Amino acid sequence: MTTPPATDDALIELRTALRRFAAEREWDVFHTPKNLAMALAGEAGEVIEHFQWLSAEQSAALPPDTREAVALELADVLLYLVRLADKLDVDLAEAARRKMDINAKRYPVELARGRALKYQQL
The missing domain is CATH 1.10.287.1080 (MazG-like)
Known part of the structure; x- marks a missing residue:
């Protein structure tokens, strides 16, 4: 379980x-x-x-x-x-959701998939 x-x-x-x-x-x-x-x-x-x-x-x-x-x-x-x-x-759950939204913009799937690069390097 x-x-x-x-x-x-x-x-x-x-x-x-x-x-x-x-x-x-x-x-x-x-x-x-x-x-x-x-x-x-x-x-x-x-x-x-x-x-x-x-x-x-x-x-x-x-x-x-x-x-x-x-x-x-x-x-x-x-x-x-x-x-x-x-x-x-600080509302951790809300802050985490905001951070995930930011990361989704910084690391678009089409640029970040399979790459371990900082967002400035994509």
């Missing part, structure tokens, strides 16, 4: 749960945009550690224990991202 994709409602529920989690621990004072951005970068680094020195093939076929560790690190990244967006009053 596959997990359904995150929806706006799922992000809102996650944001609400994170607000409650932080409030119960009186962590709001620590959750400044600067601190959350730094924590987000640190967690992204922990994701990267699992892939360092792996070949492309190895990175696509992680053993179950490594895959689970990566899943938890990805969750940390998501949690900090949602919390940072909340603190900055």
Whole structure:
């Protein structure tokens, strides 16, 4: 069984749960945009550690224990991202849709298909 994709409602529920989690621990004072951005970068680094020195093939076929560790690190990244967006009053789902629209214009299918070039190089 596959997990359904995150929806706006799922992000809102996650944001609400994170607000409650932080409030119960009186962590709001620590959750400044600067601190959350730094924590987000640190967690992204922990994701990267699992892939360092792996070949492309190895990175696509992680053993179950490594895959689970990566899943938890990805969750940390998501949690900090949602919390940072909340603190900055950013609607992540809406911002992501806007960014996808921008990327669709920057990377038209007929120019970008099968090419790993920056949009200025297409």
